[in-house]
Amino acid sequence: MQLGRFSIGTGDRFAHQAKAQLRACMLAAEAGVSVTPVWNKSNREHLIIGSEPESVRRAADAAVKSLGWTGEYFCDADHITLQTVDRFLPVCDFYTIDVAEAIGKPAAADDVNAFVARHTKLVGEIALMGTQEKFSITEATVRATAEKYLAAVQQAGRVYRHILAAKGAGNFLPEVSMDETDSAQTPVELLLILAAIADEGIPVRTIAPKFSGRFNKGVDYVGDVAGFEREFGLDVAAIAYAVEQFGLPGDLKLSVHSGSDKFSIYAAIHRTTARLDAGVHLKTAGTTWLEELIGLAEAGGDALALAKEMYAEAYAHKEELCAPYATVIDIDERKLPKPGEVAKWSSREYVAALRHVPGAAGYNSSLRQLLHVGFKIAAKMGGRYLELLEANEAIIARNVTENLFDRHIAPVFLGRAR
Ligand SMILES: [Zn+2]
Numbered sequence: 001m002q003l004g005r006f007s008i009g010t011g012d013r014f015a016h017q018a019k020a021q022l023r024a025c026m027l028a029a030e031a032g033v034s035v036t037p038v039w040n041k042s043n044r045e046h047l048i049i050g051s052e053p054e055s056v057r058r059a060a061d062a063a064v065k066s067l068g069w070t071g072e073y074f075c076d077a078d079h080i081t082l083q084t085v086d087r088f089l090p091v092c093d094f095y096t097i098d099v100a101e102a103i104g105k106p107a108a109a110d111d112v113n114a115f116v117a118r119h120t121k122l123v124g125e126i127a128l129m130g131t132q133e134k135f136s137i138t139e140a141t142v143r144a145t146a147e148k149y150l151a152a153v154q155q156a157g158r159v160y161r162h163i164l165a166a167k168g169a170g171n172f173l174p175e176v177s178m179d180e181t182d183s184a185q186t187p188v189e190l191l192l193i194l195a196a197i198a199d200e201g202i203p204v205r206t207i208a209p210k211f212s213g214r215f216n217k218g219v220d221y222v223g224d225v226a227g228f229e230r231e232f233g234l235d236v237a238a239i240a241y242a243v244e245q246f247g248l249p250g251d252l253k254l255s256v257h258s259g260s261d262k263f264s265i266y267a268a269i270h271r272t273t274a275r276l277d278a279g280v281h282l283k284t285a286g287t288t289w290l291e292e293l294i295g296l297a298e299a300g301g302d303a304l305a306l307a308k309e310m311y312a313e314a315y316a317h318k319e320e321l322c323a324p325y326a327t328v329i330d331i332d333e334r335k336l337p338k339p340g341e342v343a344k345w346s347s348r349e350y351v352a353a354l355r356h357v358p359g360a361a362g363y364n365s366s367l368r369q370l371l372h373v374g375f376k377i378a379a380k381m382g383g384r385y386l387e388l389l390e391a392n393e394a395i396i397a398r399n400v401t402e403n404l405f406d407r408h409i410a411p412v413f414l415g416r417a418r
Contacts, residue, residue: 001093002072003173003205003251003281005273006413007036009076009259010404011285013045013375014292015055016389018063020397021288024404026067033413037069038094040076040283043084044324049379053077057091078285079177082159089166094173096208096255097159099152100181107150115146119195126191128237130276135188135238145192149185152178153193157200175281177208179257180327185209187234191242198246206255206281209235213265215258217328218286218372219365220358221265229268236278253279258328259408260284261356266411274415282412284404286372290354291403293371295396296388297350303388304347306381311367312339314374321373329373335366356407 006028010021021037028035039060046053057075064073077088079098088095119142126135156176163172176197178185185193190209197204212231213223221228235254242248256262256269259282273280293310296303314321315336322329342350352362354371378385389396410416 001170001173003074004034004036004072005279006033007038007281008404008409009038009040009281009283009285011040011045011288012056012059013041013049013286013289014378014386014389015051015059016386017288017292017397017400018059019066020400021404022063022067022069023401024409025071026069027401027405028409028413029071031414034071035409035413036072036074038074038076038281040078040096040285042078043080045285048376053088053091074173079180080159082162085159085163089163093171094175095163096175096177097156098177098180099155099159100178102152102155103178103181104148105151107146107154111154112143112146112150115150115196115199116143118199119192122192122195126241128234129240130237131233133234135191137188141188142192145189146196149189149193150196153196153200156197157202160200160202173205174202175206175208175255176202176204177255177257179208179210181210183210184212187231187238190235191238194238194242194248195246198242198248203249204252205249206253207239208255208257208283211256214330215262215328216330216369217258217325218261218290218368219356221262222330225264225268228265229272232268233272233276236272236276240276240278251279253281255281255283257283260287263358263407263411267417269412270415280412282408284408286375287403288400289375289378290368290372291399292389292396294351294355295392295399297354298347298399299392299395300347303392304350306385306388307350308343308345310374310377311342311371313377314370315339317377318370321370321376325373329369331366331369333366335364336370337364337367
């Protein structure tokens with residue numbers, strides 16, 4: 001099972017866009033770059049929507065068949081834990097093992113001591129590929145990192161072995177994710193975490209650290225772009241070192257979570273992967289659901305009316321919709337238009353406010369974030385929403401494909417400036 005150098009995670013909340021998403025990967029192939037599609041959906045999304053993991057598999061298989069895709073593709077049990085993984089086991093072949101909750105929990109003192117003793121070779125200066133910078137690691141750093149992360153990695157080992165027992169070796173790709181936590185991991189911490197992952201015997205294929213800066217849902221990166229580029233390069237170098245020294249799989253690569261719409265760092269990601277001959281997995285999800293709304297708004301008539309109703313409902317329930325996502329959205333309430341105002345908007349005005357073109361007249365990132373977390377409302381509308389998706393399939397599909405290809409795949413994997 002090969003994920004390949006480049007892969008993109010795509011979320012398809014209502015299981016209607018798999019074909020349009022796959023078409024974006026076909027456009028990449030036509031441009032000469034292979035990008036493996038991975039359909040991801042977390043347990044939280046399944047619960048909010050009331051769907052089953054099997055629906056993701058069915059939609060992915062159908063899209064692959066209908067478009068004649070001959071490359072690899074995967075279904076990702078996104079952000080699973082020991083408590084939530086079981087219902088994904090029959091249909092998923094990619095597992096994002098989320099151990100963020102165990103970060104900072106103490107590991108047994110003996111285990112920490114054993115880790116420190118096992119990795120004395122890492123103490124001192126470590127030369128890295130592709131940079132003059134070196135890691136300076138003291139025994140205190142090794143110990144402090146083990147105290148913070150060893151319990152989380154041990155938990156990842158338990159989840160991995162649980163999946164292994166059900167699926168068998170070689171039948172799935174494991175990712176370890178640590179992004180949904182308060183503070184970013186440094187490249188040195190990443191290196192030590194990878195040492196612990198190797199000790200646990202997890203053949204990890206992608207690792208999702210938390211990077212510096214804000215990765216809010218569905219909107220651009222907020223932070224120091226130059227600092228991000230340096231950190232990203234050091235993370236890639238840490239991975240190369242870990243592959244060589246700890247015997248981790250040779251295709252291990254970074255996974256960038258909440259990776260959609262981070263337009264201002266895409267050039268940095270592309271430059272770094274090109275310079276260091278590295279791969280990357282870019283995970284996106286809700287950006288596609290917003291393209292459904294954009295397509296509906298663009299279509300006008302009943303579809304535009306429903307898009308306006310969606311906004312009015314989201315506005316009325318903003319507190320409860322935002323609560324589960326509080327740490328990954330930054331909505332400025334004063335910038336949210338009143339539903340009465342949106343009710344008067346034309347297709348063009350609605351689309352301009354929602355479509356993510358930073359700097360474009362009318363673009364409103366607060367409105368976009370609110371609608372991003374508002375998919376629960378579409379789920380509640382049920383059949384009425386799905387019928388309009390189907391009636392406006394062509395216009396929505398065009399938006400979904402364009403968004404994934406032009407705004408994500410092209411800058412990240414093809415290096416095309418936007
Ligand atoms: Zn994540």
